[in-house]
Amino acid sequence: MESSELWVGFVGAGRMAGGLVRGLLQAGKVPASNILASAPSDKNLDAWSGLRTTLNLEVVQQEHPGLPGHQTPHPAAVLEEIRPAVDSHHIVVSLVAGVTIQTLQRLLPPWTKVLRIMPNLPCVVQAGAMVFSRGSNAGDDEAALLKSLLSSCGLCEEVPESYIDIHTGLSGSGVAYVYLFAEALAEGAVKMGMPGALASRIAAQTLLGAAKMLLETGEHPAKLRGDVCTPGGTTIYALHQLEKGALRATVMDAVEAATNRACDMAKD
Numbered sequence: 147m148e149s150s151e152l153w154v155g156f157v158g159a160g161r162m163a164g165g166l167v168r169g170l171l172q173a174g175k176v177p178a179s180n181i182l183a184s185a186p187s188d189k190n191l192d193a194w195s196g197l198r199t200t201l202n203l204e205v206v207q208q209e210h211p212g213l214p215g216h217q218t219p220h221p222a223a224v225l226e227e228i229r230p231a232v233d234s235h236h237i238v239v240s241l242v243a244g245v246t247i248q249t250l251q252r253l254l255p256p257w258t259k260v261l262r263i264m265p266n267l268p269c270v271v272q273a274g275a276m277v278f279s280r281g282s283n284a285g286d287d288e289a290a291l292l293k294s295l296l297s298s299c300g301l302c303e304e305v306p307e308s309y310i311d312i313h314t315g316l317s318g319s320g321v322a323y324v325y326l327f328a329e330a331l332a333e334g335a336v337k338m339g340m341p342g343a344l345a346s347r348i349a350a351q352t353l354l355g356a357a358k359m360l361l362e363t364g365e366h367p368a369k370l371r372g373d374v375c376t377p378g379g380t381t382i383y384a385l386h387q388l389e390k391g392a393l394r395a396t397v398m399d400a401v402e403a404a405t406n407r408a409c410d411m412a413k414d
């Protein structure tokens with residue numbers, strides 16, 4: 147499908163939808179004129195200036211085939227609202243944490259093509275990490291279309307649905323743990339006398355460089371960590387402190403807590 151024929155609608159104009167839109171626009175995947183978003187009131191739509199914004203139902207009632215992306219904290223109410231307008235041209239994509247494909251399919255007409263994704267916020271800078279799974283009516287064409295769109299916002303892989311909550315704990319939420327770590331790194335440097343802005347920039351570049359090496363070398367992180375440790379040098383003294391603070395176990399607990407919360411949200 148030509149990008150000019152594709153319409154992308156977001157039910158809910160929040161931060162994650164905004165992130166995906168910025169990624170898609172930067173990659174030139176969809177023209178701004180074909181993007182539509184809705185919100186319960188105008189007050190949330192300021193950040194969407196230049197894009198068309200409207201009411202929930204209208205996002206789905208556009209005349210062209212579309213790809214409504216659905217993202218809101220109230221999935222059942224919203225799905226009930228848009229249900230009458232969903233037709234066989236639509237591909238309904240949910241990015242709501244914890245809401246299963248089974249729930250989406252139950253709340254939409256039985257033939258609806260449903261895809262479930264879990265993105266993360268770095269989609270804004272086209273460095274996101276995303277996974278998706280397909281519902282029973284979504285075929286290879288729908289999966290390929292979604293993958294081609296999302297790949298413009300970063301890494302995108304199809305996975306069994308059971309991995310989606312885990313990805314939420316690892317990466318959807320994981321971005322926040324990394325920011326916390328970046329903040330802590332910079333604050334350590336500030337404590338030792340470096341100006342905050344410089345410390346923040348260096349912390350960010352340190353994370354970027356470490357992540358790039360991890361991806362590009364394909365090495366296990368333990369190997370790369372070992373390469374930094376000069377015997378008797380600075381790093382091993384610092385790592386000893388981090389181990390005493392149980393950094394590794396705490397981060398594992400964090401991933402587990404977020405994954406379990408995503409599973410629990412399916413029952414809310």
Ligand SMILES: NC(=O)C1=CN([C@@H]2O[C@H](COP(=O)(O)OP(=O)(O)OC[C@H]3O[C@@H](n4cnc5c(N)ncnc54)[C@H](O)[C@@H]3O)[C@@H](O)[C@H]2O)C=CC1
Pocket residue numbers: 157158159160161162163184185186187190202217218219220223224241242243244264265266267318319
């Ligand atoms: N923020 C993130 O990094 C990520 C968020 N998500 C998912 O994205 C969804 C939204 O999260 P955020 O963007 O963080 O929240 P947000 O609070 O920025 O956005 C939610 C948006 O939904 C709108 N909304 C609420 N009720 C609505 C309704 N009845 N009809 C239409 N719009 C309605 C709100 O006005 C708001 O703009 C959640 O389901 C979350 O699980 C997924 C991955 C990452």
Ligand SMILES: O=C(O)[C@@H]1CCC=N1
Pocket residue numbers: 243314318319
């Ligand atoms: O905090 C949340 O629930 C959402 C899902 C992943 C990131 N933000």
